[in-house]
Every structure is written in structure tokens, then in C-alpha cells.
Amino acid sequence: MNQPVAWGRPRAERADAARNRQVLLACARKILAEQGPDRLTMDGLAERAGLGKGTVFRRFGTRAGIFQALLDDGERAFQEQVLSGPPPLGPGAAPLDRLIAYGQARIDFLIGHRDLARGALDGRESVPAGTQSPMSQIHIRSLLAQLSLDEADLDVLATQLTAALDGPLLLYLSSDLIAEVGPRISTRLGRGWADLIRRVTCEPRARAGNPGQVR
Amino acid sequence: MNQPVAWGRPRAERADAARNRQVLLACARKILAEQGPDRLTMDGLAERAGLGKGTVFRRFGTRAGIFQALLDDGERAFQEQVLSGPPPLGPGAAPLDRLIAYGQARIDFLIGHRDLARGALDGRESVPAGTQSPMSQIHIRSLLAQLSLDEADLDVLATQLTAALDGPLLLYLSSDLIAEVGPRISTRLGRGWADLIRRVTCEPRARAGNPGQVR
DNA sequence: CGTTCAAACGGACTTTACCCCGGTTACCTT
């Protein structure tokens, strides 16, 4: 939602606006930490920040927009790791390994930010997923492209794999359940992802100290 | 202690309640057809049905509940085809073929009912997916089980594949886009699904007249 | 038939997301 890249540049953001955004994000984080996502209301946020309600809406457009903005913050750090961190997540490792590592990292990211990710999902929007698809999807697609899968529709495959990665945590597992057994879910989904990717690329299953089923 | 197993029904639904539900569903369908999903409001529905607002909420609990109820209706017919229709969707074909056919059918189902499916997604709920996962997921899991995939975590794999099937249409493709190029999307996602499934099961790619990329 | 009661009903009430527009202010131009 911000401009890490040079926007078309209609105009730079005004100083007071930028400052207010920071204040609002900080307050939102506080409310979230203290009272949980359900208690984050636009009026409440405005009041706590000492600003008008209109300002909040101008900055974020919609309630989900706040969650997206907060999520973007976290995603920036994550993206950094992917684009220029150490392998296998960052560049330098084989595409297959990077793909597997990326899945595990994204799973953990989503588990860690599940409230934000859920909140960013807007019920009444034509494209519910805000910023959370493009980056993932593009990265996955680019790694797939390096794997020389013949006769595959890479765009579709990347979309489906992205969904396979995000879907379980966004759609099919309750937030409470994730909170309760987060680590175990991370492990199972991570292994599942690795397995799925190896199958998709027709790579033999990893050998080594794999002590059988996980249960 | 209690009755043998007939614990399923604490009480039959009262006649007026059942009648009112039908009226409400019919009215909802009309409003949807005439004015689109955004215009379907609880007050409007109640008024049009000549009932109180409280009644609407008692029947469906939430706005998304109405969409889920409408979706269930359609899903019942679909489910029938899957459980006892002709192969390859219904029983009788090889698991792999059924899986592929199921994916294509579900894609078409979701495209056909995209408004309902989207509306059934509730922003503020711990488990967004209403009725739309279990059946799909269970069926996919059961077909996978017949394929003897060694060393796979079937529950996780089924969840991920379900997400790969639903996710693109629920999360990553705008409703407008789907409306515009529905048939093409159906084809591409369908082929993508078949390809994905064949890869997952390590089956050789289908031959025959596959004229390369679809674009 | 009356009695009884859980369930259903209605609609006023509360809360909250989102809109609007008059007034204000930061930034650019000259």
C-alpha cells in the first residue's frame, strides 16, 4: 500500500499526512495487542489517536485497509529476507530448495500474523486478497519457471500453489485452532508443502533422517 | 442415559418457521437476481418478505448465513452428482479420473455460483468457510486415499488441494474478471487442476491434442 | 378441547463502517 518503488508520482505524501499515518498505525497496533482484532473500530482508533474519523478513512479507505497496512509492514521485512537474505530462502540455493523454504517461511509468517491476515480479508470486495497474493504468487511463479516444468501453465500453477499455501490458514483453519497448536500446524503444513512441491516437480522424496509419519 | 443414536434432532422445525425460511430464501434469490449481491440487505429482505428483522436473523444468524443457505441448495444437487451420478464424476471410474473430473466440476460450480460463494465468506468469523469446505475436502481426501500415495499426510494434502481448487476463485480472481471470461478461466483452471493432480500422483501427463499454451 | 411451554415473531435499539463537505493547511510557484 505504500511506495517502496517509485510510484507514478502524482505527488509526494504531505508531511502531516505521513506523520498521522504513523500515529494511526502505532495506535492500531496497541489496540490490537491490548484488546484483540474485534475491538479495533474506526471511531475508537480515531479517538485514541486524537484525530478525526474522516482522517482514518482517508488514510486507509476501509477497515480492512488498516489490517492490510499493518500486514504490509511485516511483509516488507519478510520480502527482504526472500529477496536478499541468506539461502535457502534468499537467492543462492537451488530453485526447488528455495520454493520449499519459501513455503515454510510463508506458513510461519501467516501463523504469526494470522489476525492481520484475516482482518485484511474484506468480505465485500471483488478481490478480497489485498497485497497478500501478488508478491507470493510472483515469487512462486518465478521459481517455478526456473524448474523447467514442461507443458505446464505456469500462471495457473502458481495461482493454485499460492492458494494451497495461503488457503489452509486463511480459509480452512480456525484462528483459535491455529493459536492453540500453532507450532504443530506449522510443521505439518510445512512438510505437506515440501511434499507437494516435490511431487509437482516429480522429484524423489527426501531421504535422510525422516522418522516416518508425523501424526 | 439417552436415546440410542437418534440424538441428531432435538426437535423438528416448526411449520411456520420452515415456511418462513422458504419465503425468505425465495425473496433473497429474487433480490439477488434483480439487484445483485450488494443490494441484499437484512432489512430489505425482511420487509420484502413481510417479516420482522429478528426473524431473518434467527433463521440465518448473519448476512453471510443467507448466502451459505442459498449455496447449500445448489450444493445439494452437485453433491448428488458426485455421490451417485454417472462416471467419471460419480462412482465407477478410477480414483484419478474422478479426482480430475471433480475438480473441473467444482470449478464450474464455483464460477456459476461465484456471488453466493463470495457472499458466504464472512469477514469477521473465525472459520470463514461455511459449508463449502467439508464436503469438498472429505471427498478429495477419500479419493486420495484410494491412490496409495506413500508417505503422504493425506489430511494436509487434501486441505491444500482443496485450497488450490477453491482459492483461485474465492481469493485471487476478481468477480468481474470471472464474469467476463468465465469459460476461458474454467478451461485453464480445469487443465491446471488436472495437471496438478497428475503431477501429485506422479502419473504421466495426458497426451492427445493439447495445443500448447492457452493464453 | 383446554393447558402449557419452548420456539418463533416483531421491531425498537445499539453499534459501527463508511460518506460528505465546509474549513484549514502544507507545499509549490513566481
Place this chain on the structure above:
DNA sequence: AAGGTAACCGGGGTAAAGTCCGTTTGAACG
């Protein structure tokens, strides 16, 4: 430095979701 302007601010206004509770009614039972 002055002025113009586009962007920003505030907060009251609207609509729609969801809640509450007193009233009504279907149906099981005697």
C-alpha cells in the same frame, strides 16, 4: 514572501448489521 491550490482535517450524518426482550403461536399432552 505572497498566493494559489490541492490535499488534508474534523466530526456530524446515513445505512446496515446484529442484539434484546416482551408478545404471540404451533404443537404435544391430558
